[in-house]
Amino acid sequence: MNKNELQLIKKGKRIDGRRPDEIRPIDIQVGILNRADGSCYLEWGGNKVIVAVYGPRELLPKHQQDSTRAKVNATYNMAAFSVEDRKRPGPDRRSREISKVTSEALSGVVFTEQFPRATIDVYIEVLDAQAGTRCAGITAAAVALADAGIPMRDIPASCAVGKVDDTLVLDLTKEEDNYGQADMPLAISPRTEEILLLQMDGHLTMKEFNTGLELVIDACKKISEIQKKSLLNKYGSSLG
């Protein structure tokens, strides 16, 4: 499809009817898996992600152990049926990259020094993908980590900002991602506004970058509220 044929913004509204600074609806369920130490199911627009957290547990093989801190080991995996054309199962270049950046983002908030030589395993399974799965993965993983009782400085939140038809938009859809001008996923620690992950695909001017950053930090704070609410919902309702 030619980019010019598709008009992504009409009369200030996006292709799915959202305003440029509006994110897709998010629904989070906590503790849905019995066998995992912590778990979370997240629906974010058309994205469906399930996350399981195990540990802290012994890291094997032994030569990978760090005698001063724990390792946060995130594994991002897309189901074969998660995208339009069947995805060949197993790790590929893209999922290995996302696993790496997710591990690093989560390591930034976990008190890893409390568990020397251990590992905290985070398994992110994408069941349905419609752009923004790495942000959805981090957002869900953060909730699952909290559910697993892992000591953390904060619960990270993640969202993407991009440029479509010369307009800055939040939380891109598949079409905007494919035919837009830029895409910038970001993860922050909402309490301190520390940046845990920042990647960019495409071009933004310095001014656009700064405005986009402000937009996406605001969005992350909104997402953070949804995360907190879901966690409190699970335990708060049964508390006498």
Place this chain on the structure above:
Amino acid sequence: MTEKRTIVIPGTVLGDAEQKKPGVGTFRENNVIYASRLGIKVEKAGYVNIIPLSGVYNPHVGDNVIGIITECQLSSWMVDINAPYPAMLHVNQVPWKVDFGSTGEYLYVGDSIICKIGLIDESKKIELSMEDRGSRKIDAGIILEIQPQKVPRVIGKNGSMITLLKKYSNCWMFVGQNGRICIKGESDRVDFIVEAIRKIEKEAHTVGLTSRMEQFLKERQK
């Protein structure tokens, strides 16, 4: 537990560090105390503590635990104590005189023991001890695993809950701090007690559990 109990999540502000002291499950940043994990906020003697609602067993020196032998070495055993780290039991720390290389004659892979955590070093290497009274090899009964964070509720205040369970079930019971419970008794009584413990585990974070359990046990007794 008459005070109001609030659930906190990582990053929740718990108070000013100049007025209170940061306790278990909290951290201090710029003179403000924050929660570091999901749990119930409790203030005691000037400290703000978090009673965790979930998580793995975090070993402490002096804990009585139930371990399962995973490996026999020449002069020691490796023991699984349900912690993130394996634990070692040396032949010097057992009540028997074990000859070099004959560890397997006393405890073999798969055997269960009641032991005490003797030492934990900086990198969380754990050494166990079986020298105190009460430590022994478990020769009969079943081992039940519960969430380690729920162990205090199974024991109860000053052992109130465990006394209750023993009274109504007529079973021998030992609760390890690592979430493993050993129960010995007649099989129908054991089933009864397992059901009760599962109920405690499910309702661990509610108020007035002991009195509700007493009622439950009384009804089931009939």
